[in-house]
Structure formats: C-alpha cells, structure tokens
Amino acid sequence: MTTLHLAQGAKASRILGVGSFQPERVVTNDELSQRIDTTDQWIRERVGIAERRYAAKDERLVDMAVIAGSKALADAGLSPSDVDTVILANCTMPTPIPNGAAQVADRIGVKAAGAFDLNAACAGFCYALGTASDLVRSGSAGRVLVIGAEKLTDWVDQDDRANAIIFADGAGSAVVGPAETPGIGPVVWGSAGDLVDMIYMRDDKWIYQEGQSVFRWATTQIAPIALRALKAAGITPSDVDVLIPHQANLRIVESIAKKLRANGAREDMVVADDIVHSGNTSSASIPMAMDHMRAAGRIKPGDVAVLVGFGAGLSYAGQVVICP
Amino acid sequence: MSEKPSDAEILKGLADIVEEVAGVATDDVTTEKSFVDDLDIDSLSMVEIAVQAEDKFGVKIPDDELANLKTVGDAVNYIAKNV
Numbered sequence: 001m002t003t004l005h006l007a008q009g010a011k012a013s014r015i016l017g018v019g020s021f022q023p024e025r026v027v028t029n030d031e032l033s034q035r036i037d038t039t040d041q042w043i044r045e046r047v048g049i050a051e052r053r054y055a056a057k058d059e060r061l062v063d064m065a066v067i068a069g070s071k072a073l074a075d076a077g078l079s080p081s082d083v084d085t086v087i088l089a090n091c092t093m094p095t096p097i098p099n100g101a102a103q104v105a106d107r108i109g110v111k112a113a114g115a116f117d118l119n120a121a122c123a124g125f126c127y128a129l130g131t132a133s134d135l136v137r138s139g140s141a142g143r144v145l146v147i148g149a150e151k152l153t154d155w156v157d158q159d160d161r162a163n164a165i166i167f168a169d170g171a172g173s174a175v176v177g178p179a180e181t182p183g184i185g186p187v188v189w190g191s192a193g194d195l196v197d198m199i200y201m202r203d204d205k206w207i208y209q210e211g212q213s214v215f216r217w218a219t220t221q222i223a224p225i226a227l228r229a230l231k232a233a234g235i236t237p238s239d240v241d242v243l244i245p246h247q248a249n250l251r252i253v254e255s256i257a258k259k260l261r262a263n264g265a266r267e268d269m270v271v272a273d274d275i276v277h278s279g280n281t282s283s284a285s286i287p288m289a290m291d292h293m294r295a296a297g298r299i300k301p302g303d304v305a306v307l308v309g310f311g312a313g314l315s316y317a318g319q320v321v322i323c324p
Numbered sequence: 325m326s327e328k329p330s331d332a333e334i335l336k337g338l339a340d341i342v343e344e345v346a347g348v349a350t351d352d353v354t355t356e357k358s359f360v361d362d363l364d365i366d367s368l369s370m371v372e373i374a375v376q377a378e379d380k381f382g383v384k385i386p387d388d389e390l391a392n393l394k395t396v397g398d399a400v401n402y403i404a405k406n407v
Contacts, residue, residue, distance in 0.1 A: 046368060212387045216371045251368055 007139025013132070013176055014183020015324045016078065016143070019071025020172040020291035021064050022278065023055040029165070036161045043165050048250020052168035052279025054153050061093055061171075065104045065149035068171035068287075072145065073108070076175040076324070080109030083175065085141040087132055088117045089124030089148040089283040091312065092155055104147065114141065121199070122246045122311025123189070124148055124283030125172070126318055129307070130187025132176040133319075143177040148283035157206040166249070167207065168279030172287025182322075185233030188225055189317035192217075199312035209312075218252045218310055223259035225318045226308045233320035235304065237264035242293070242305035242323065247275035247285035256308070270298050282311065290323070299323050328407055329381065334400045341376045342396075345369050355397035363396075383407050 028051045029040035043049055055064065065088055073080060086108070088101035101115035120127040125148035132144035149171035156167045176184065195217065202208035222245065230237060237260050245256045250273060257271045274289035281288060286307050293299040301323060308318035329337070339353035346365045359365045365373070370393075374385040377399070383406045385393075393399045 046366060210387070212367055212371050212390065215368050216375060216387065219372065220375055249368075255372075 009137040009139035010178030012179045012182040013136040014179035015321055016175040016177045017072050017074070017076025017324055018172070018174045018287055018291045018294065019068050019073070019075050020170065020284070020288040021067040021071065022053040022170040022288070023059055023064070025054045025056065026051050027054050027168075032165055036159060036164060038161050038165060046251075047166055048253075048273070048275055049165065049279050050276050052277075053170055055151050055169040061090060061149050061151040062100045062104050062107070064151070064169065064171035065090075065100060065147045065173075066107045068149060068173040068284075069104060069108050069145050069147045072173035072175050076177075078143070078175060081111070083110055083113070083143040083145045085114040085132070085135060085144040086110055087128040087144060087146050088115070089120065089128040089146070090117060090150055091119045091121045091124065091282060092150045092152050093117065094154060100149070105145075108145070110145065120283075120309070120311075120315040120317065121313055122248060122280075122282045122285070123309035123313070123315040123317045125286045126187065126307055126309040127189060127315070129174065129176065129184065129321075130189065130317060130319055133184040133187070136176055136178055143175060145173065145175055146287075147171060147173040148285075148287055150282040150284050152207065152280070152282060155201070155205065155207050157202070160206065160208070162211060163207060163209065166280045168281050170278060170281040170284045170288055172284045172289075172291055174287050174290075185229065185320035187317055187319045188229045188232050189315075190225070191316070192314040195314045198314060215249070215252065217314065218248060219255040222252075222308055222310050222316060223256045225310070225316050226256065226260060226306050227263060229306055229308065229318040229320055235320060238266055239304050240265050240269050240306050241303040242270045242272070242299055244272040244286050244289050244293075244305055244307050246309040246311065247272065247278065247289055248280050248311070250275050283309070294323070331400055331404055334381065334403050335396070337380050338377060338396065338399055338403070341373050341380065345372045345376065353396055355395065355400060357396050358394055359396065360394070377403060381407050
C-alpha cells in the first residue's frame with residue numbers, strides 16, 4: 001500500500017501584522033438625514049454610528065483589499081514574496097465570477113498564490129483567520145494574507161432607512177505566519193441555517209435584516225461563542241485585555257461586553273467601538289477595528305484579544321489572538 | 325418559578341427589568357403606560373426586556389408577539405397567560 005507523505009507545519013501560528021483601508025468620503029448622520037427620514041440622534045441611539053465611509057463609484061472591493069493587504073504586509077515587515085496564500089473574506093463582490101482573491105494577490109505581488117474568497121458574511125474574517133492558522137499549522141501554507149473587504153454600499157437600498165444608516169465600505173487585513181508559541185487560539189465556529197431568513201437580499205439586490213430578531217440573536221447567542229473561544233484557548237475571561245466583536249451595532253457590542261464581564265472579564269477590558277466612525281463593514285470590521293485601536297494606542301503588542309464575528313447565514317466564529 | 329406569579333408580582337418583576345434595561349424608575353412602570361410613547365423605550369430595548377422577562381418568568385415572547393405588547397398591561401397579561 002502506498003503511503004502518502006504529509007507536509008510538516010509550524011508548531012503554532014500568530015498574527016504578524018495588520019493593516020486597513022477606508023475610502024476617503026465620510027458620510028455623516030446629518031447628510032443621511034437630508035435624504036431619508038432619520039436624525040443624528042435616532043441613529044446614534046439605535047446603532048451608535050456617528051459617521052461611516054462610502055467608497056467612490058469606481059473604487060472597487062478589490063482595490064480596497066489590495067491597499068489593506070499591502071499595509072498588513074508592511075506592518076509585518078514582509079514582502080509579497082514572503083506569503084504564498086491569500087484569503088479574501090467578503091460577501092459583496094459585484095459578480096459571482098471572478099473571485100477577488102486571485103486578482104488581489106496578483107496586484108499585491110504575491111506570485112501564483114493559493115487564493116480564494118470566503119463568504120461567511122460578517123463572520124468571514126474569523127472564519128478566514130481560523131482557516132489561515134490551520135493552513136500554517138498543517139504545512140499547507142507558509143504565510144497567509146487574510147483580508148476582509150466589503151463594498152456594502154453596492155447592495156444597500158439608500159432609501160431603506162433601517163439599513164442605509166448602518167452599512168459602509170472598507171477593508172482590514174492580517175498576516176498569519178508560524179510561531180514558536182500560539183498566538184492564535186482554536187477557532188470556535190458554527191452556523192444556524194434555520195435562521196437564514198433573518199438576513200437576506202430583498203428583491204434579490206438589497207441587504208435586508210430583521211432588526212429585532214438579529215438583535216435578539218446577537219445579544220443572546222454571541223457572548224457564549226466568545227466564552228467558548230476562551231475555553232478552547234485555555235484562558236479565562238479575566239485574562240482578556242481586548243474584546244473585538246464584529247461591529248454590527250454599538251448596543252450589541254456593549255451587550256456582549258456586559259455578558260463577558262458578568263462572567264469575570266475585567267472592567268478595564270478594552271472594547272472595540274470602531275463602528276462609531278466606520279459603520280458596519282461586515283467582514284472588514286474586526287481587522288479594521290484592531291488596526292485602528294493599535295494606531296490609537298488602545299491595543300499593545302502582546303495583549304490578549306478575543307474576536308467574534310456573526311452575521312448572515314446565520315454564521316458565527318470566534319477565537320483568541322495575541323495582538324502583534 | 326414554581327408557582328404562577330400574581331399580576332402584581334409580574335408587574336414588579338417587569339418594572340425591575342425595565343429599570344435595568346432602560347433606566348426608567350420602577351414607580352413609572354404602571355399598567356396603562358405605553359412602552360414607546362410614555363416610557364420612551366425603543367424596539368431594541370423591547371427585545372432586551374423580552375429576553376430578560378423570558379428568563380425571569382419562564383415564558384416565550386417571540387418577536388411577532390412582542391409587536392403586540394404596546395402597554396405594560398399588555399405585557400403583564402401576556403406573561404400571566406403564558407407562564
């Protein structure tokens with residue numbers, strides 16, 4: 001019987017660098033309220049957003065992904081030739097074909113990369129990070145560039161006052177490579193396909209979510225996922241320095257933080273609130289928040305962060321990481 | 325709860341939840357009050373109130389039922405009937 005040879009992977013993996021990109025155009029609540037029936041106060045109270053960024057018409061998802069990915073490589077002190085695999089988490093490419101990852105890899109300069117898109121909607125980055133970590137540990141990849149990028153505004157009905165205020169555009173990225181000690185804990189992931197109708201495409205072209213149902217799901221089911229991720233990594237809530245949930249709604253973020261604190265997380269745990277100035281950017285929100293928080297000095301190298309993404313599918317995933 | 329709570333007990337329990345979720349003083353939470361118009365509670369806070377009421381009273385309050393609970397009295401009656 002023929003025995004197949006297996007690749008030898010790294011003992012552990014870690015995030016080597018992060019980067020992000022946001023389009024230039026800032027859209028304030030006041031600007032939105034000139035077009036749709038809403039107010040700055042209403043938006044801040046319901047979702048916690050003060051402003052968000054919209055890509056220009058000719059600014060594509062892949063363009064944003066290229067910039068965020070290049071920045072992550074620079075942050076890690078690596079060249080494009082140092083990575084061999086690119087995973088582009090997204091759910092808003094303009095067409096099903098072609099995928100985005102191959103062209104992003106090529107434009108960044110990663111030659112003949114293993115490249116694929118991954119759609120787990122707002123949980124996409126955590127799914128992609130878990131996949132990247134396991135590719136490095138299995139030996140299937142040396143280093144992986146993980147990018148979450150979205151142009152949600154292509155898929156939002158700008159007259160829909162419930163959804164137009166929430167979604168925005170942008171990209172975030174992390175480079176994953178080998179490590180002596182674990183810097184990325186086991187991914188805890190799952191789905192609830194029976195709840196698929198909570199977030200869907202209205203008229204096959206506009207993102208629509210059942211606000212109350214999604215809020216109930218997110219505020220009751222997601223903190224337990226974060227707690228499972230901590231357990232899988234062998235740490236306790238009191239060990240967590242930083243909580244970065246998907247930036248769906250500031251009230252959901254605060255609810256998750258409250259539940260973690262009720263389970264022993266520290267009062268001084270830093271909680272990502274990037275949604276205030278970035279809106280909901282789906283799979284881009286977690287790496288973008290991490291990058292912004294590092295730049296602002298709210299995250300230090302070595303901090304223990306728990307990431308948790310959740311969204312359409314419904315899909316969810318979380319893991320513990322050591323911040324670069 | 326082992327025994328069915330009285331309407332007064334439900335009202336008190338609900339008032340405690342409303343205070344915690346929305347910061348409304350418990351004395352203001354009376355049966356004739358409208359959650360939205362009188363107590364200034366928005367649709368997302370209503371979800372939080374429903375989730376806590378489910379835990380406290382052991383009832384199910386689905387989102388489509390939640391829309392029918394306009395007043396505090398509506399909620400007390402619903403919980404009393406379904407507990």
